[in-house]
Amino acid sequence: MSATAAMRDEPLLVVDGLCTHFPTRAGVVKAVDGVSFSLRRGEILGLVGESGSGKSITGYSILGLVDPPGRVVAGSIRYDGVELTTLPGEAMRRLRGNRISMVVQDPMATLNPVLRIDRQMTETILAHDDVGEALALERARDALLRVGIASPDERLRAYPHQFSGGMRQRVAIAIALINRPDLVIADEPTTALDVTIQGQILHEVQTLARETGTALVWITHDLTVVAGLADRVCVMYAGRIVEQGTTAQVLESPAHPYTRGLLDSVPARNARGARLRQIPGMPPAPLGLPDGCAFRERCPRADEACVADPPMRGTPGDPDRGARCHHPLDDAP
Ligand SMILES: Nc1ncnc2c1ncn2[C@@H]1O[C@H](COP(=O)(O)OP(=O)(O)O)[C@@H](O)[C@H]1O
Numbered sequence: 422m423s424a425t426a427a428m429r430d431e432p433l434l435v436v437d438g439l440c441t442h443f444p445t446r447a448g449v450v451k452a453v454d455g456v457s458f459s460l461r462r463g464e465i466l467g468l469v470g471e472s473g474s475g476k477s478i479t480g481y482s483i484l485g486l487v488d489p490p491g492r493v494v495a496g497s498i499r500y501d502g503v504e505l506t507t508l509p510g511e512a513m514r515r516l517r518g519n520r521i522s523m524v525v526q527d528p529m530a531t532l533n534p535v536l537r538i539d540r541q542m543t544e545t546i547l548a549h550d551d552v553g554e555a556l557a558l559e560r561a562r563d564a565l566l567r568v569g570i571a572s573p574d575e576r577l578r579a580y581p582h583q584f585s586g587g588m589r590q591r592v593a594i595a596i597a598l599i600n601r602p603d604l605v606i607a608d609e610p611t612t613a614l615d616v617t618i619q620g621q622i623l624h625e626v627q628t629l630a631r632e633t634g635t636a637l638v639w640i641t642h643d644l645t646v647v648a649g650l651a652d653r654v655c656v657m658y659a660g661r662i663v664e665q666g667t668t669a670q671v672l673e674s675p676a677h678p679y680t681r682g683l684l685d686s687v688p689a690r691n692a693r694g695a696r697l698r699q700i701p702g703m704p705p706a707p708l709g710l711p712d713g714c715a716f717r718e719r720c721p722r723a724d725e726a727c728v729a730d731p732p733m734r735g736t737p738g739d740p741d742r743g744a745r746c747h748h749p750l751d752d753a754p
Pocket residue numbers: 443445450451452453470471472473474475476477478479488491707
């Protein structure tokens with residue numbers, strides 16, 4: 422392999438042993454506690470877990486946007502060969518403006534309510550590329566079409582409040598992708614939308630990411646969302662990744678009892694009329710984690726071995742496949 426080919430094969434993002442903690446009066450909240458994963462160029466990774474598992478803080482850590490007193494206290498985040506955890510603020514801001522962008526659940530967090538959509542979009546383009554107003558407007562129009570917005574000329578002249586929630590989110594996604602960033606971190610952007618709109622947007626984003634070669638980290642609490650979207654899945658629980666693999670591996674032959682529990686609580690996978698099985702108990706309080714496996718108090722397979730912290734056990738010959746469990750399910754490959 423030539424040196425350039427080797428560089429191309431190098432993952433775009435390598436997160437290794439990331440720990441992001443929040444000191445509070447009651448103790449240290451270990452929101453992210455030893456997270457490792459990597460992402461190749463153009464790849465779509467689903468980051469899945471219940472509320473409070475540390476998905477958003479993982480995303481904010483990568484973007485350098487953790488609110489103090491929260492702080493990355495250990496681990497490394499290497500983006501295209503550059504260590505982000507020690508990158509000066511100004512360089513990090515440039516990276517966020519040009520090569521990494523984020524989409525959040527509430528599009529109004531990123532859209533300016535008093536600016537017309539055409540201005541918001543062309544400003545984003547012109548801040549990045551000196552292409553002139555006319556070409557910027559043409560690109561903005563094209564970007565709206567690509568996220569499924571019909572009659573874009575009319576839409577460009579509108580203000581954000583004149584759009585439905587689904588349309589606003591489409592605009593926010595169009596803006597996040599308009600400068601063809603290498604990486605987009607999407608934090609539950611379709612969670613508030615109805616299922617049909619959500620499905621359309623997922624499909625459009627996937628197509629767009631494939632076309633532009635943009636890598637995506639798609640954060641969601643909903644396993645059904647990643648099914649048709651992601652190449653690979655990481656399942657998070659209590660600040661850690663407990664299972665990872667290709668989407669087919671994780672959804673069709675989960676190794677971790679928590680993933681199994683999540684799958685069993687998805688309606689579509691159950692026969693009509695069958696009762697859904699919920700995972701018993703609640704996600705653990707961030708300051709009240711049990712010793713050993715954090716899933717221990719809810720796990721049907723727990724035994725005395727689980728009082729010891731299970732390491733991530735990889736699969737020989739397949740470093741991207743693994744589970745953090747002493748007794749992985751035997752239908753695992
Ligand atoms: N500012 C903060 N101060 C203290 N704890 C926080 C703060 N922000 C998040 N956390 C805690 O970090 C954990 C992970 O949060 P988060 O990443 O938002 O979860 P998710 O996105 O998976 O729902 C939660 O236990 C949450 O309570």
